[in-house]
Amino acid sequence: MRDGERGAALLAVLLLVAVMAAVSVLTLEKLRLATSLAANGAALDQARAYAFGAEALALTKVALLDGRATGGVMTLAGGWNGRITRLPIPNGLASIRIRDGGNCFNLNSLVTGGAAGRLAVRPAGVTQFMALMRVIGIADPDARRVAAGLADWLDSDGIALPDGAEDAAYQRAQKPYRAANAMLSEVSELRAVSGVTRDLYRVLRPWVCALPSTDMSPLNVNTLLPDQAPLVAMLLPGLIDVEQARQIIVRRPPAGWDNISQFWAEPALASVTPDNEVHGQPQLRTRWFALDLDVELAGAQVTETALIDGAATPAKLAVRRWGIDE
Numbered sequence: 001m002r003d004g005e006r007g008a009a010l011l012a013v014l015l016l017v018a019v020m021a022a023v024s025v026l027t028l029e030k031l032r033l034a035t036s037l038a039a040n041g042a043a044l045d046q047a048r049a050y051a052f053g054a055e056a057l058a059l060t061k062v063a064l065l066d067g068r069a070t071g072g073v074m075t076l077a078g079g080w081n082g083r084i085t086r087l088p089i090p091n092g093l094a095s096i097r098i099r100d101g102g103n104c105f106n107l108n109s110l111v112t113g114g115a116a117g118r119l120a121v122r123p124a125g126v127t128q129f130m131a132l133m134r135v136i137g138i139a140d141p142d143a144r145r146v147a148a149g150l151a152d153w154l155d156s157d158g159i160a161l162p163d164g165a166e167d168a169a170y171q172r173a174q175k176p177y178r179a180a181n182a183m184l185s186e187v188s189e190l191r192a193v194s195g196v197t198r199d200l201y202r203v204l205r206p207w208v209c210a211l212p213s214t215d216m217s218p219l220n221v222n223t224l225l226p227d228q229a230p231l232v233a234m235l236l237p238g239l240i241d242v243e244q245a246r247q248i249i250v251r252r253p254p255a256g257w258d259n260i261s262q263f264w265a266e267p268a269l270a271s272v273t274p275d276n277e278v279h280g281q282p283q284l285r286t287r288w289f290a291l292d293l294d295v296e297l298a299g300a301q302v303t304e305t306a307l308i309d310g311a312a313t314p315a316k317l318a319v320r321r322w323g324i325d326e
Contacts, residue, residue, distance in 0.1 A: 092297035101290030145195030165194035222256035
């Protein structure tokens, strides 16, 4: 072999080695990625299994909190509301937080009817929603648009209320869509309603919920916190203000009110005669419990939010969401 041919052969061999090395590196990287994905997938599956176990523990806790064991009265005794419980697990940690999930404005209360039937606008629900928005600082024109827009979003008919919006309004959007004409499953759906801006949603979010019923917001007056006074003020628009509502909560007996008559006998409420729907809203027992659950395992993280129906026997999960509840 001549020198020139020998050099060309060596160059070819070196090029082949370089290509094989590059292929080997790429193959190893894909293998490493596949192995990592498989490990992460296994860790996520295991974390989710631990989450199901934590759910069962939370259901047991709710059953122990059930007011039926204390004559139908449920209070903040024991510091359960919002307390985080941490559970060590192999190679990780799980945390559980249970909160009163009914002390909020139920967005689905703007209509009457069942989830499977026709939904009609409930004027009392619209009035309360507008009252809540006003006391938390939302301007009256915005409050009217949002309340009417949500009522139209929920109700079964296609006739827009004054300041409301039905399909025709949504179909003019840059990306057309239609009104749901059904109950909300998530509070985040509110962002799609006509009149709801990003800023308004941010203000509303701490005060509202989407319970799986059209019942008027069932407030447990024995578990309300002073900061939640706007929820009491919205019950009687124009008759009591936020400060009066706050004082009602602050003066609550240490062991809570024994019956609803005692609540309505508070000085700020004694001269008020609420209608039947409003009179039935204050409760002494919580039905809906919010569950926040987080599991960290071997670098994987699973977050769950859920709603527990404490009125069921035994308590059961009504809604489960994977990920952060916005």
